[in-house]
Amino acid sequence: MARPPSTAEAVAVTTAELLTAAQTLLEAGGIDAMSFRAIASQVGCSHSKIYSYFDSKADLVDALRIRSYELLFERLSAAAADHDDPIESLRAIAHAYVRLGLERPQLYSMLYSDDGQMSETAPPLLEAKVRAIGICRDLLASAADAGALDLVGDPLTAAHLFWAGAHGIVQLELGGFLVVGCTLEDLLPNLISVLVDGLSTRATPSN
């Protein structure tokens, strides 16, 4: 009777194209360079077309956040899989986390920029976060089970301490907050050993 709507596939393809263009612009020129007009120009369409795929700019940014959390998840998973010892895996994911922040600062900053309040796309965003921090929590639990760590609190709280510390260090570095005399190369190993030591009731100093 009428023209059938686009297939879900076609929509997904276009959505991915838009997100890729947005990400490219973001990483090349910062958040201000990621305008609807610039995205449209990049993919060769009008800016109004984007509204057929995202209700608002906040929604597009949320979708880009989810995508970035999945990238983070992959990086952390790969880093964790490189080691058998859970403590070594913890070190590895901490380094991988910081590395992502340093290599792709604009993408990283976007992860934590709260454009006003939580948007409607919040549930999948939360899932992406939970999966990412779940890696850290599971490693801590494994380390505790294996006796390599005497965890005082629960693993989830401990994982949040790792998360907060790693994020804090990255943000201090990216924002130029590190006071002269203190470098990220100093901070990261210190943070890891301090957390590993401090999270144990019987602290055993490590390197």
Add this chain to the structure above:
Amino acid sequence: MARPPSTAEAVAVTTAELLTAAQTLLEAGGIDAMSFRAIASQVGCSHSKIYSYFDSKADLVDALRIRSYELLFERLSAAAADHDDPIESLRAIAHAYVRLGLERPQLYSMLYSDDGQMSETAPPLLEAKVRAIGICRDLLASAADAGALDLVGDPLTAAHLFWAGAHGIVQLELGGFLVVGCTLEDLLPNLISVLVDGLSTRATPSN
């Protein structure tokens, strides 16, 4: 022979008025509510007048950042002065830091929002940061001197760990990143004790 330029006092007064209006708007309605036109409307002048006192919006925001760092410095100083024991002062400033973030989220978020690159007003901004973190560094040094803490690294690095951890926790809370089952009230005491314990070679578990 001609109209004399405004006195430095008058300029300072108007500058302060503009900053106060900007801060009010920021804390009431978020960063988007802090437009030049809104600021001008608040102080009763035209929006272009602001350019006689700040070269750009980035400069105005930088000035507001410096002002906010001074507020942070005062809060931390007051918190530290409340105790004789440097370790207790450390706990106090950590709580004061987090409290400021929770009480004034918009102001706090602005402290760490890097509008593009470092602006021209960077030097005074850096000074404000150094003064703020200096409080923490001095307390750590005092604790180490008094034998209350066996500091492994130098106090400045340790202070950055406190800073990074506290900032990370605040940002996780403000951004709604805390996974269900983990609250800020759990995290903050944990962070403090973990850092205090972990920063000592001979860790002595505390509450």
Add this chain to the structure above:
DNA sequence: GACGTTCATTTACCGCTGTAAAGATAATTC
């Protein structure tokens, strides 16, 4: 094959932003 119908896209417009230049005002000296 021409016709409506329906979706997809473009065009045009709105109010807003930061910014810059032009015009008006106010304050001083002669």
Add this chain to the structure above:
DNA sequence: GAATTATCTTTACAGCGGTAAATGAACGTC
């Protein structure tokens, strides 16, 4: 009062996110 100069307001502009009307293209039906 005239001239001068600093300050302020007005006006204008390009770009933004967002919306609605106008256009274009693909389809099922006759």
